[in-house]
Amino acid sequence: MLKIDSDRRLGVIGVSLLLGLIFSSAPAFAKTHEVSMTAVETDVIIDGSGEKYAAWTFNGQMPGPVVRVTEGDTVKFTLTNPATNKFPHAMDFHAAEIDFLKNYRAINAGETINYTFVAKKPGIFFYHCGAPPMIQHIARGMFGAIIVDPKNAKVWAKADREYVLVQSEHFKNPDDVQGMFDRKFDGIMFNGGIFKYHPFVSGGGKLDAKPGERVRIYFVNAGPNEFSAFHPIGEIWDNVYESGNPANKLTGVQTYVVGPGSAATFDVVVESAGAYPLVTHSLTGALRGAIAVLLASPDAKPQPLMPMVPWKVSTPQTEITPVPVQ
Amino acid sequence: MFPLFSKLPFLSAILVTSVCMAFLYSSPIVTAAPSVERVTFQLNGPRCNVQHAKIISTLSPLPGVRAVDLSSVPGHALIDIDTETSSGQNLIENVRKLWRDEASCLVEPMQSCISANPFDHIGRSSTSHVGTVH
Numbered sequence: 001m002l003k004i005d006s007d008r009r010l011g012v013i014g015v016s017l018l019l020g021l022i023f024s025s026a027p028a029f030a031k032t033h034e035v036s037m038t039a040v041e042t043d044v045i046i047d048g049s050g051e052k053y054a055a056w057t058f059n060g061q062m063p064g065p066v067v068r069v070t071e072g073d074t075v076k077f078t079l080t081n082p083a084t085n086k087f088p089h090a091m092d093f094h095a096a097e098i099d100f101l102k103n104y105r106a107i108n109a110g111e112t113i114n115y116t117f118v119a120k121k122p123g124i125f126f127y128h129c130g131a132p133p134m135i136q137h138i139a140r141g142m143f144g145a146i147i148v149d150p151k152n153a154k155v156w157a158k159a160d161r162e163y164v165l166v167q168s169e170h171f172k173n174p175d176d177v178q179g180m181f182d183r184k185f186d187g188i189m190f191n192g193g194i195f196k197y198h199p200f201v202s203g204g205g206k207l208d209a210k211p212g213e214r215v216r217i218y219f220v221n222a223g224p225n226e227f228s229a230f231h232p233i234g235e236i237w238d239n240v241y242e243s244g245n246p247a248n249k250l251t252g253v254q255t256y257v258v259g260p261g262s263a264a265t266f267d268v269v270v271e272s273a274g275a276y277p278l279v280t281h282s283l284t285g286a287l288r289g290a291i292a293v294l295l296a297s298p299d300a301k302p303q304p305l306m307p308m309v310p311w312k313v314s315t316p317q318t319e320i321t322p323v324p325v326q
Numbered sequence: 327m328f329p330l331f332s333k334l335p336f337l338s339a340i341l342v343t344s345v346c347m348a349f350l351y352s353s354p355i356v357t358a359a360p361s362v363e364r365v366t367f368q369l370n371g372p373r374c375n376v377q378h379a380k381i382i383s384t385l386s387p388l389p390g391v392r393a394v395d396l397s398s399v400p401g402h403a404l405i406d407i408d409t410e411t412s413s414g415q416n417l418i419e420n421v422r423k424l425w426r427d428e429a430s431c432l433v434e435p436m437q438s439c440i441s442a443n444p445f446d447h448i449g450r451s452s453t454s455h456v457g458t459v460h
Binding site (some may be wrong): 048107136198199200202203204206233273275277279286291293295299 | 329361362363364366398399400402404406436439441
């Protein structure tokens, strides 16, 4: 009798421990995020002179808003295509593992679509409109980034500063779909702007950091066609994580290729004050817009994940004033 | 359809001309917005930091200068100029005249592999969408 009680007690303890282990490793604290976006067909500013582009966007900005969740979280997504729009639109999240026919279908103006997914794998992922012709919907600005933070934050070094950069091609004529198929791009943009983070160009800004900080760049290549050879001039990537997954770790990388529709996370520790341009080393792209200057200075101030989105270019004043950079 | 035109051709011509002239003169005059270009100077020398005020007061009155920024990029002057009344070359010539005897802070046009405008070897950058390296 005593033996049975003792066995039972041991069994209860064992089961309790087992349950404890299960619940501590499972996404017990997983959250549910209600993410709503609206397809907005509108003009956006794409260079420092204030040039406007007839874009198709998520929430009126190019790229769309950064979505950030943690591994194991649930995303309840809603896309609205207002009746005032002219074209069908859709949403394809690369962070999701769900049926594309049902969930990524295009909806007409005046319609709404909802779906739910669990962000099972950590990383940085692309999202984009998949309505046909998809090449045009992406080229015109319907793209963005979703960060899925690892459940265990200690799986990689803590970043002191973070930025999201989304590379994409600029086609001056937004209706020339054949030109898009023929890869006749006119510029390459970071976060929807030509030389947006190039302080030596009129209207350009910069990305700030302090010397010694670990700067983490969540990089997405929206394409629609060109590959990016992402390189920090004057530096070496301390670590590159393919698709932003901490398990896919490379060390001491000079240049890393990110294909269209792909993404990677880049860590760099700038050792001394100065300028470190982040470029695609495919130079036809860099010198036509894809240069982002990371400026390391002891008095660097905090900046948002995607600075200057949307880009509000200030017209220089008629009197002498400091050049606005934000 | 327009019997007046056939019966009174002279009066009709005057009428049409008047309407056209009135339309033309009442329309707003469309002028192109002046193009702004950013010229970058590198500031080299031990006394550059204490000479910011002098640099600003020297550059600001020059024709076509719209804005002078010495704070965004340490050691550099970012100058926005109106390309209709000034040019990067013009600005550089002026600056060189003003600074020729100044050894404590050398002001030189910036040139680098990330200069956006490739066909210009004086170190100015613009929003031109073409480029070259070194």
